[in-house]
Amino acid sequence: xRKLRKLRITPRDPTLQESIRDALSAYRSNNKLTxxxxxxxxxxxxxxxxxxxGSKQGISVDTLLRAITELEIEIVYNGRIVAAGDLKPGVSPxxxxxxxxxxxx
Numbered sequence: 816x817r818k819l820r821k822l823r824i825t826p827r828d829p830t831l832q833e834s835i836r837d838a839l840s841a842y843r844s845n846n847k848l849t850x851x852x853x854x855x856x857x858x859x860x861x862x863x864x865x866x867x868x869g870s871k872q873g874i875s876v877d878t879l880l881r882a883i884t885e886l887e888i889e890i891v892y893n894g895r896i897v898a899a900g901d902l903k904p905g906v907s908p909x910x911x912x913x914x915x916x917x918x919x920x
Protein backbone atom coordinates (compact mmCIF):
# COMPACT_ATOMS: atom_id res chain seq x y z
CA UNK A 816 0.00 0.00 0.00
CA ARG A 817 1.22 3.49 -0.81
CA LYS A 818 0.54 6.65 1.10
CA LEU A 819 1.01 10.23 0.00
CA ARG A 820 3.11 12.60 1.99
CA LYS A 821 3.56 16.31 1.58
CA LEU A 822 6.85 17.44 0.19
CA ARG A 823 8.57 20.25 2.01
CA ILE A 824 11.11 22.75 0.82
CA THR A 825 13.93 21.64 3.10
CA PRO A 826 16.69 23.70 4.68
CA ARG A 827 19.23 22.05 2.39
CA ASP A 828 19.32 25.21 0.35
CA PRO A 829 19.59 28.04 2.86
CA THR A 830 19.61 30.63 0.06
CA LEU A 831 16.14 29.52 -1.08
CA GLN A 832 14.84 29.48 2.49
CA GLU A 833 16.20 32.97 3.08
CA SER A 834 14.68 34.23 -0.17
CA ILE A 835 11.25 32.89 0.80
CA ARG A 836 11.55 34.36 4.32
CA ASP A 837 12.59 37.74 2.89
CA ALA A 838 9.62 37.79 0.52
CA LEU A 839 7.13 36.83 3.24
CA SER A 840 8.68 39.32 5.66
CA ALA A 841 8.40 42.12 3.09
CA TYR A 842 4.77 41.16 2.38
CA ARG A 843 3.98 41.12 6.09
CA SER A 844 5.67 44.48 6.64
CA ASN A 845 4.17 46.19 3.58
CA ASN A 846 0.69 45.06 4.60
CA LYS A 847 1.28 45.79 8.32
CA LEU A 848 0.38 42.23 9.30
CA THR A 849 1.10 40.19 12.40
CA UNK A 850 2.32 36.60 12.09
CA UNK A 851 -1.23 35.50 12.97
CA UNK A 852 -2.71 37.55 10.11
CA UNK A 853 -0.07 36.28 7.68
CA UNK A 854 -0.77 32.72 8.80
CA UNK A 855 -4.49 33.20 8.19
CA UNK A 856 -3.82 34.43 4.65
CA UNK A 857 -1.55 31.45 4.03
CA UNK A 858 -4.05 28.97 5.47
CA UNK A 859 -1.70 27.72 8.20
CA UNK A 860 -1.48 28.30 11.93
CA UNK A 861 0.59 31.04 13.53
CA UNK A 862 3.07 28.53 14.97
CA UNK A 863 3.92 27.33 11.46
CA UNK A 864 4.65 30.88 10.29
CA UNK A 865 6.66 31.67 13.43
CA UNK A 866 8.78 28.53 13.07
CA UNK A 867 9.46 29.18 9.39
CA UNK A 868 10.25 32.86 9.87
CA GLY A 869 12.54 31.91 12.76
CA SER A 870 14.39 29.37 10.58
CA LYS A 871 13.19 26.46 12.73
CA GLN A 872 11.30 24.60 9.99
CA GLY A 873 10.86 24.52 6.25
CA ILE A 874 7.80 25.61 4.31
CA SER A 875 5.46 23.19 2.57
CA VAL A 876 5.23 23.40 -1.19
CA ASP A 877 1.46 24.00 -0.89
CA THR A 878 2.04 26.99 1.40
CA LEU A 879 4.74 28.34 -0.88
CA LEU A 880 2.44 28.08 -3.90
CA ARG A 881 -0.35 29.78 -1.97
CA ALA A 882 2.03 32.63 -1.08
CA ILE A 883 3.07 33.05 -4.70
CA THR A 884 -0.37 32.74 -6.26
CA GLU A 885 -2.80 34.13 -3.69
CA LEU A 886 -0.61 36.70 -1.96
CA GLU A 887 1.23 37.44 -5.21
CA ILE A 888 4.65 37.54 -3.58
CA GLU A 889 7.74 37.33 -5.72
CA ILE A 890 10.79 35.39 -4.62
CA VAL A 891 14.21 36.41 -5.88
CA TYR A 892 16.33 33.27 -6.04
CA ASN A 893 19.67 32.87 -7.82
CA GLY A 894 19.09 36.10 -9.70
CA ARG A 895 15.67 35.00 -10.98
CA ILE A 896 12.27 36.25 -9.87
CA VAL A 897 9.80 33.45 -9.16
CA ALA A 898 6.24 34.75 -9.36
CA ALA A 899 2.69 33.61 -10.09
CA GLY A 900 3.24 34.24 -13.81
CA ASP A 901 5.73 31.37 -13.81
CA LEU A 902 2.96 28.88 -13.00
CA LYS A 903 0.53 27.52 -15.55
CA PRO A 904 -3.05 28.68 -14.96
CA GLY A 905 -5.46 26.09 -13.59
CA VAL A 906 -2.79 23.62 -12.51
CA SER A 907 -3.47 22.12 -9.10
CA PRO A 908 -0.69 21.13 -6.69
CA UNK A 909 -1.21 17.40 -7.30
CA UNK A 910 -0.87 17.95 -11.06
CA UNK A 911 2.46 19.64 -10.37
CA UNK A 912 3.51 16.48 -8.52
CA UNK A 913 3.87 18.33 -5.25
CA UNK A 914 3.14 15.07 -3.53
CA UNK A 915 5.28 12.02 -3.92
CA UNK A 916 4.45 8.46 -3.20
CA UNK A 917 6.08 6.75 -0.31
CA UNK A 918 5.80 3.03 0.20
CA UNK A 919 4.51 2.01 3.55
CA UNK A 920 5.26 -1.37 5.12
